[in-house]
Structure formats: C-alpha cells, structure tokens
Amino acid sequence: MKILIADDDPQLLRALRITLTAKGYSVVTASDGADAISTAIDEHPDLYLLDLGMPHFDGVEVIQALRGWTQAPILVVSGRTGAPDKVDALDAGADDYVTKPFSVEELLARIRALTRRVPQDEEVMVVRLGDVTIDLAARSVVRHLPSARRQIRLTPTEWQVIDTLVRHRGKLVSRRTLLTRIWGTEHVDDTGYLRLYISQLRKKLEDDPSSPRHLLTEPGMGYRLEDAVLERSGGIDGAASPP
Structure with a gap:
C-alpha cells in the first residue's frame, strides 16, 4: 500500500x-x-x-x-x-x-x-472496450494493435469520468451525477465541462469518435457506457471472469 x-x-x-x-x-x-x-x-x-x-x-x-x-x-x-x-x-x-x-x-x-x-473490488476491476483495455486499479489504458500495445494517457479528470461510467456500465449516468461527483454541486449546470471531456475520451477510446460505439449520449439526460466487457471483478456486480 x-x-x-x-x-x-x-x-x-x-x-x-x-x-x-x-x-x-x-x-x-x-x-x-x-x-x-x-x-x-x-x-x-x-x-x-x-x-x-x-x-x-x-x-x-x-x-x-x-x-x-x-x-x-x-x-x-x-x-x-x-x-x-x-x-x-x-x-x-x-x-x-x-x-x-x-x-x-x-x-x-x-x-x-x-x-x-x-473497497477491494477496485483492486481487480478490468474492462474491455473493443481493442482497448481499462484497468481501474492500475489506472492504465492500453490499445491492443495487431503488432503492438499502445498506452493511452488519461488526465485525472478523464479518469474520474471513465471510472464513473465503467462502474455504472450499461446504465444511464445523469449529467448532474457526473458534474457533482467530479466538480462539486456548484457546477451542476456546467454541462460544457462534460461535453469537452466526453469528446476527449471518445477521441482516445473509440475507433470512430464521430460515431461512438461505447461512450453514448442520452440527449438531455446524460451518458451511458455500452459494450463494456468485464474481464475481472472483485464483486461489484458479481460478474465472473470469462473463461
């Protein structure tokens, strides 16, 4: 530790x-x-x-x-x-x-x-978005290319956004929830912050940022992380590792 x-x-x-x-x-x-x-x-x-x-x-x-x-x-x-x-x-x-x-x-x-x-679950949680692997505990993001592995660097705020979405994968996360958790209650109306960081994350994590497959916008409500494959879990939702 x-x-x-x-x-x-x-x-x-x-x-x-x-x-x-x-x-x-x-x-x-x-x-x-x-x-x-x-x-x-x-x-x-x-x-x-x-x-x-x-x-x-x-x-x-x-x-x-x-x-x-x-x-x-x-x-x-x-x-x-x-x-x-x-x-x-x-x-x-x-x-x-x-x-x-x-x-x-x-x-x-x-x-x-x-x-x-x-929480011990934070120590073992790894998810895969297409050819990108996100390890929350190691704070590591890697894109697996045919001939190499490329490390992707996220800023601390980008980590906060993706961490929240990963932990609620498949579920709508409201703009208010994200803004309050990351910037505090005084910024609940500053939706421009979220659009900026979601855009940056799409550029780093999506194959086609203009047509995202994983980081989806729910107009007027918030964001949702889809098609996230859980590789290891310490008990967040009881999912097992794939064979």
Missing part, C-alpha cells in the same frame, strides 16, 4: 517515512499543498496523511482538490485541536483526524482502520 505524507515539518516527514516504511508501507512525501496535489496525481496513493497548516494551499484546500478525483482515505494529522478545524477538514472530505502530538501506535491503528474500509 502506498501512502502520501504531506507536512511542512521535515523532521516529522522523515520520522513518519522511516516508521511507515519499516511497517511495510510504500511512502511518498510532499512538503506543501501544491506539492501534495502534484505528487498525488503522479503517484496515485492508496491513503493520504495530511497536515492542515501547509503553505501553497492549506490542508483543507488539498482535501477539496483530492476529492475532485479520488476516494482514497484521507487522515488529517494536525496540531490544530479546535473543533471548527476538525469540522472543516471532515466536511471537505477527510475520513479521520489525529491531533499532534500523537503516539505511533494510535497512528498505525487509524491507518489500519481506514485501509479496512477501502
């Missing part, structure tokens, strides 16, 4: 990196809010440990940014002990809150509790 630790205290970063690495975790670190967001996009951690009082975006702003594209557990580790700070962090999307100073045993217990909540 990979953990991102974001804190502007270099001594605490070093101590936590040593401790968690010794416990078998893979650790990446960031020293400010902007670095935390950038590292998260590059590394796709399974869990986050975030301080609130960081420069270049504080912890609450980082949580809000992360919740725009990931549901990985977020544990706030902060010296702020006031109830309003805790409420702000939890309302922004944090899963738990530990105040400094803390015991290593308590921190490890909180991490174990959060990792038990991570």
Whole structure:
C-alpha cells in the first residue's frame, strides 16, 4: 500500500517515512499543498496523511482538490485541536483526524482502520472496450494493435469520468451525477465541462469518435457506457471472469 505524507515539518516527514516504511508501507512525501496535489496525481496513493497548516494551499484546500478525483482515505494529522478545524477538514472530505502530538501506535491503528474500509473490488476491476483495455486499479489504458500495445494517457479528470461510467456500465449516468461527483454541486449546470471531456475520451477510446460505439449520449439526460466487457471483478456486480 502506498501512502502520501504531506507536512511542512521535515523532521516529522522523515520520522513518519522511516516508521511507515519499516511497517511495510510504500511512502511518498510532499512538503506543501501544491506539492501534495502534484505528487498525488503522479503517484496515485492508496491513503493520504495530511497536515492542515501547509503553505501553497492549506490542508483543507488539498482535501477539496483530492476529492475532485479520488476516494482514497484521507487522515488529517494536525496540531490544530479546535473543533471548527476538525469540522472543516471532515466536511471537505477527510475520513479521520489525529491531533499532534500523537503516539505511533494510535497512528498505525487509524491507518489500519481506514485501509479496512477501502473497497477491494477496485483492486481487480478490468474492462474491455473493443481493442482497448481499462484497468481501474492500475489506472492504465492500453490499445491492443495487431503488432503492438499502445498506452493511452488519461488526465485525472478523464479518469474520474471513465471510472464513473465503467462502474455504472450499461446504465444511464445523469449529467448532474457526473458534474457533482467530479466538480462539486456548484457546477451542476456546467454541462460544457462534460461535453469537452466526453469528446476527449471518445477521441482516445473509440475507433470512430464521430460515431461512438461505447461512450453514448442520452440527449438531455446524460451518458451511458455500452459494450463494456468485464474481464475481472472483485464483486461489484458479481460478474465472473470469462473463461
């Protein structure tokens, strides 16, 4: 399991990196809010440990940014002990809150509790759209050509869109649902965002973007992912792998 630790205290970063690495975790670190967001996009951690009082975006702003594209557990580790700070962090999307100073045993217990909540189905879900294979856990998209395999790069927002559609494959996903999940409730009327990203995804995933076979528009309602073949499932809908 990979953990991102974001804190502007270099001594605490070093101590936590040593401790968690010794416990078998893979650790990446960031020293400010902007670095935390950038590292998260590059590394796709399974869990986050975030301080609130960081420069270049504080912890609450980082949580809000992360919740725009990931549901990985977020544990706030902060010296702020006031109830309003805790409420702000939890309302922004944090899963738990530990105040400094803390015991290593308590921190490890909180991490174990959060990792038990991570849905295991995300670890094994792979779908195929024609000659394109999408592995949600690995965040990998590959087009299988006659003589080669070509990796397709998706942006974090494109991943959010396709992840939602894959998990609801064959079903209508309303524009409101997509906009709220990805950009928040304040953007429920910004349908231009969706048209842009659906268009980009069609260019990357469809054989003929002008006549899509998989990423279908339901006029006035939303979008639907069709003809998605489930290759492996950890139990999302009980489907079995094909023989």
